[in-house]
Every structure is written in structure tokens, then in C-alpha cells.
Amino acid sequence: MKQHSPEELAYLRRGVELQFRKQFYKDPKFPFLPSLGITHILHGFDTGEVSLGLLHMWWEPHRSGITFAKNWESEWLDNALEAVALAKIIEPKSYDLVKLVDAHKKEIARMDAAREIKKIREMKLREEEEKSKHFLWN
Secondary structure, three states: OOOOOHHHHHHHHHHHHHHHHHHHHHOOOHHHOHHHOOOEEEEEEEOOOOEEEEEEEEEOOOOOOOOOHHHEEEEEEOOHHHHHHHHHHHOOOOOOHHHHHHHHHHHHHHHHHHHHHHHHHHHHHHHHHHHHHOOOOO
């Protein structure tokens, strides 16, 4: 893996962060993230040859209450262990993971059952149509 001088690394990080922010701000869901409880973004930048580290962006409400793109502060993390520790700290604790997974399983099972019922109905309809083709209607 290629090593860059601190100046080169800072220059590359600024450029990558600007590009990331541009795409981030264009996303239709961007203005709604804080209201959905998403106030931290962690994104790693590693090409295999060059590792720029992990970009941590977090939303800070403005004192006036007005929301700007500038409300998103940022920092770069070099150490993967530091990033994991940060992720554990900022992970939302407002949900029960077991209940969430169970709810997803139930919904997937309901969707599968509905799909199966639809297939059976379509098959029965096709069978009835075939029978009616061979029926003499006077």
C-alpha cells in the first residue's frame, strides 16, 4: 500500500470529502436524515492501493434552528479500531435488534404467502380459461 506524506494525504482527503459531500447533498433523502434519526455517517475510502481512512460526518443543529448543509461536521479517522469504537458509541440504542429481525421475518413470510396465493389464483384462472375453450356454448 502506497504511503503519502501528511500534506498529500490532507490534499487527497479534502478532494474526496468535497466529492462525497456533493453527492451526499444531491441525494433526495439528504434533507430528511436528521429527522429520521440519522445524525452520523461513517464512510471508508480505500482503493486497495491507497487508504485515505474513514470519513466521519455528524449533524450539528444550528443555534438559530435553521438547517444548512454546513450543519454536517466532519473528521477523518486513520485507525480502524478507533472507527469501530466510534461506531459502537454512536450506534442507536432505541430499538431491540431481536424484535426488529423478527418483524422482518414475519413480513417476509407474509409477502411470500401472498405471492404464493397469487400464483395459485393465476394458475386456477388459467385452468378455468382452458376448460372454457373446450366447452360448447351453443
